[in-house]
Ligand SMILES: Nc1ncnc2c1ncn2[C@@H]1O[C@H](COP(=O)(O)OP(=O)(O)OP(=O)(O)O)[C@@H](O)[C@H]1O
């Protein structure tokens with residue numbers, strides 16, 4: 001049984017078909033890359049999996065259970081966690097508090113627990129703090145825990161967002177262009193982090209990324225999306241040499257150049 | 262000994278502070294602009310007054326009932342409206358405040374336009390400060406807890422909060438309930454202090470009053486709210502000649518704060534962020550039909566959440 005499975009997923013926005021009869025299967029423990037030109041529908045796929053959008057048609061299964069139509073917060077609680085293409089950290093909260101909020105699903109303390117103190121509450125609060133620090137350490141931000149997240153440099157904000165997403169101990173982590181806007185060294189660090197997430201935490205990684213070096217470097221399987229349709233899927237080397245992929249990426253430009261010559 | 266006038270100011274400050282602390286949870290911590298908080302105070306004041314006048318129940322019970330009934334009205338208001346975002350919510354809360362006022366002006370049990378009088382005078386300095394102490398304790402505990410962090414996450418970025426597993430609708434209703442509870446307590450204290458109440462005591466002006474207290478000190482900051490309540494309780498006493506221009510003063514004040522001290526005097530969260538989130542424009546209906554379920558999807562950016 002696949003960990004995550006999309007069956008015949010279509011998503012329309014008015015007249016625009018952002019995702020078109022898409023089938024995807026992610027086995028547990030893989031690093032799966034999803035690429036495609038701008039506007040291909042990659043982020044929309046993430047929004048569908050996380051329940052932000054309800055697909056126009058088709059179904060999504062997680063651990064064999066159908067999840068499309070469920071509210072996003074309960075999908076997260078089931079074990080699907082994500083980051084955003086345009087970083088969405090909690091800006092005026094400290095780095096540590098950001099990660100603590102990531103642990104929301106891992107605790108059940110309600111309003112009454114917060115007001116009425118007790119050993120249970122204290123222990124739980126300590127546990128949240130310790131675990132959150134672990135994830136900060138994993139992304140190398142433990143020394144920045146008290147800094148307001150909006151004051152962190154861009155690359156660190158991206159890593160903080162990953163720590164926050166990991167804090168809920170997901171089965172699968174969706175990363176939407178984690179290397180965007182980073183320099184070469186930061187990109188290497190991100191690749192290393194992605195591998196560590198899978199190897200040490202055993203989390204399946206679903207990666208959307210424009211940087212070919214990064215996706216091809218870490219993914220075991222890559223699927224290519226163009227105008228919402230899957231045009232190719234395979235190992236990085238298979239995908240790189242696929243006619244349709246080259247066409248989709250270089251497309252008109254390649255043809256035009258050829259004609260000019 | 263302190264003279265009667267000072268005691269009066271101290272009591273009124275305490276009552277105002279309790280109400281503002283309640284509003285702070287809703288607006289300062291959770292980021293939901295409420296323009297009808299006086300409505301909850303009104304519900305509390307009338308609950309206490311009616312209980313004592315009709316049922317002759319003891320003071321403490323009246324206060325508790327004031328809080329509980331107001332809290333319940335917060336839930337009743339919260340369920341339908343908290344699915345709304347930004348300006349819709351602001352308008353709905355404003356409408357709530359006005360509905361409560363008009364309703365109490367026309368009901369028999371609330372004494373209509375005459376209001377209720379001969380409420381036993383029970384509220385004193387000690388009671389008010391005991392209540393204020395409890396309010397501060399509860400609020401500081403909430404803000405440092407899992408629920409409090411989730412509320413702040415909703416304020417900071419609701420889409421991201423939901424993605425982290427926060428059930429934002431449920432938590433917003435809870436914040437409204439707790440905020441309304443304390444406004445209700447403050448209303449109960451008020452009724453038993455002044456001994457007569459009138460629906461117009463709890464009008465739109467009163468709501469703006471407490472909003473200004475929250476904004477002045479710094480939204481989300483407990484010392485900030487206390488400072489705001491102190492300043493805005495004391496200043497009007499000294500500036501009585503400006504009474505007729507209060508609306509203008511508060512309007513000017515809120516704009517001034519937004520431009521020069523968006524984080525309040527003691528550094529709370531950014532007022533501009535709240536206003537931006539609260540008045541995002543009304544062209545959302547069309548995009549909502551396209552299947553998006555969250556604020557951003559509905560209208561924040563053209564391409565939805567990225
Ligand atoms: N909420 C929405 N309403 C209307 N159109 C949308 C919405 N969300 C996405 N789209 C459209 O769907 C298409 C796919 O968008 P999507 O963001 O998924 O692309 P993407 O592959 O992530 O692109 P990029 O590489 O630029 O991030 C685009 O044409 C976009 O404009």
Ligand SMILES: [Mg+2]
Pocket residue numbers: 042043044085567
């Ligand atoms: Mg995208």
